Amino acid sequence: MKVTSESNDFLVIDDFYTEDEQINIWKELDFLTYDRKLMPPEETGTAHDQTTGEALKKNSALFLDRLYARRELSNILNINRKLFSQEIIDEFNGMDNCFKYIHHTNYDATLISYYEEKDYYKAHTDSSILTYLYWCHKEPKKFEGGDLILPELDEGITYKNNRLVIFPSWRLHEVTPIKMIEEVEPYSGYGRYCITNFVYIK
Amino acid sequence: MQITSNSKQYLIVDDFFNESELKYLWEELDTLQSKDVLQPPSNTAGAKGDDGTIIKKNSGIFLDDYYENREESSILNMYDKYICTDIYERFSTMSPEFKYAFYVNFDRTLLNYYENNDHYKPHTDAAILTCLYWCYKEPKAFEGGDLTLHQIGEVIGMKNNRLVIFPSHNVHSVSPVSMEEVGQGKGRYCISKFLFVYPSVGK
Numbered sequence: 001m002k003v004t005s006e007s008n009d010f011l012v013i014d015d016f017y018t019e020d021e022q023i024n025i026w027k028e029l030d031f032l033t034y035d036r037k038l039m040p041p042e043e044t045g046t047a048h049d050q051t052t053g054e055a056l057k058k059n060s061a062l063f064l065d066r067l068y069a070r071r072e073l074s075n076i077l078n079i080n081r082k083l084f085s086q087e088i089i090d091e092f093n094g095m096d097n098c099f100k101y102i103h104h105t106n107y108d109a110t111l112i113s114y115y116e117e118k119d120y121y122k123a124h125t126d127s128s129i130l131t132y133l134y135w136c137h138k139e140p141k142k143f144e145g146g147d148l149i150l151p152e153l154d155e156g157i158t159y160k161n162n163r164l165v166i167f168p169s170w171r172l173h174e175v176t177p178i179k180m181i182e183e184v185e186p187y188s189g190y191g192r193y194c195i196t197n198f199v200y201i202k
Numbered sequence: 203m204q205i206t207s208n209s210k211q212y213l214i215v216d217d218f219f220n221e222s223e224l225k226y227l228w229e230e231l232d233t234l235q236s237k238d239v240l241q242p243p244s245n246t247a248g249a250k251g252d253d254g255t256i257i258k259k260n261s262g263i264f265l266d267d268y269y270e271n272r273e274e275s276s277i278l279n280m281y282d283k284y285i286c287t288d289i290y291e292r293f294s295t296m297s298p299e300f301k302y303a304f305y306v307n308f309d310r311t312l313l314n315y316y317e318n319n320d321h322y323k324p325h326t327d328a329a330i331l332t333c334l335y336w337c338y339k340e341p342k343a344f345e346g347g348d349l350t351l352h353q354i355g356e357v358i359g360m361k362n363n364r365l366v367i368f369p370s371h372n373v374h375s376v377s378p379v380s381m382e383e384v385g386q387g388k389g390r391y392c393i394s395k396f397l398f399v400y401p402s403v404g405k
Binding site: 045063065066096097098100101103104106107108109110125127128129168169170198200201202 | 297298299301302304305307326327328329330369370371398399400401402403404
């Protein structure tokens with residue numbers, strides 16, 4: 001686990017989960033990667049274009065908290081408590097003041113998103129305090145794109161396996177379109193996964 | 203109503219309520235006092251010190267809990283006046299935490315009353331933005347009750363009909379109030395409004 005960003009506005013942490021943690025995350029992602037589980041944007045609370053009303057994302061997704069009545073039944077909902085470990089909170093020192101809210105945050109929601117050919121998420125903001133994005137894919141990598149752009153900062157954060165990105169939720173962010181470099185069946189599991197945590201004070 | 207601060211870290215709005223709003227405000231405050239509804243600190247979810255001790259001394263009540271319907275309270279309704287164009291336009295030029303103001307979907311309102319020796323030691327609030335509205339009965343019968351914002355190193359003087367807004371993670375305290383005529387509603391009122399961005403999913 002290593003911080004690889006220098007900005008005060010966002011944090012990039014590489015090699016976030018251990019080998020064991022990744023194995024258990026993949027067991028659950030494989031179980032979920034079907035069309036009746038990962039659902040279209042209208043069913044997973046997408047941001048909308050304020051003028052046209054059009055959904056800003058094209059991907060498949062699921063709020064894990066809606067699936068499980070008990071957190072301990074989910075590998076991911078347990079393993080991702082690491083997001084709120086002291087080790088990560090310590091990295092917030094010296095960041096923008098919005099990261100200070102971490103000391104009072106007490107609630108979060110976990111969204112699994114899966115991107116295949118031509119999927120994207122146009123520029124939008126989230127209605128939470130902090131947004132955590134964790135990225136992963138199955139090797140060998142069969143897609144290009146899926147990078148994160150922070151338009152106001154004119155910064156791009158390249159998609160990378162096992163990478164965590166944290167920023168204040170009001171910050172505009174977008175995901176560039178995915179291009180599969182090898183033809184795959186829908187829900188092949190060879191696309192881009194993003195596990196998002198929205199963090200709140202409740 | 204007039205914004206009188208230049209800082210990017212906090213906002214001061216003076217003459218927040220107009221004459222007729224003030225009339226409703228005082229009717230409600232006097233009614234609440236006459237019903238003796240204000241509670242000691244242990245009942246109003248105050249911030250605690252590192253050792254778990256209560257660090258405020260005043261009396262208060264969450265108006266959201268006291269009223270069954272929000273419509274019953276002039277204060278709860280009038281307070282939403284902070285969502286006006288002038289203040290909103292200013293939010294976008296303030297420090298980044300004020301950006302959350304545009305996502306606020308929940309709030310809690312705490313009425314506090316300070317008399318002799320009452321105070322609130324340095325603390326942060328478990329919210330996104332904190333609004334404090336101050337008022338008292340003229341002629342002023344107390345001294346003290348000023349607000350210190352510790353990280354910024356600034357003191358904001360207690361003033362009648364003043365609203366102060368700042369990010370809740372800022373450490374802040376209220377200096378002790380001193381007065382002689384206690385028990386007559388002549389002390390320092392502070393109506394705190396805590397702003398939240400509430401989740402629709404999650405645990």
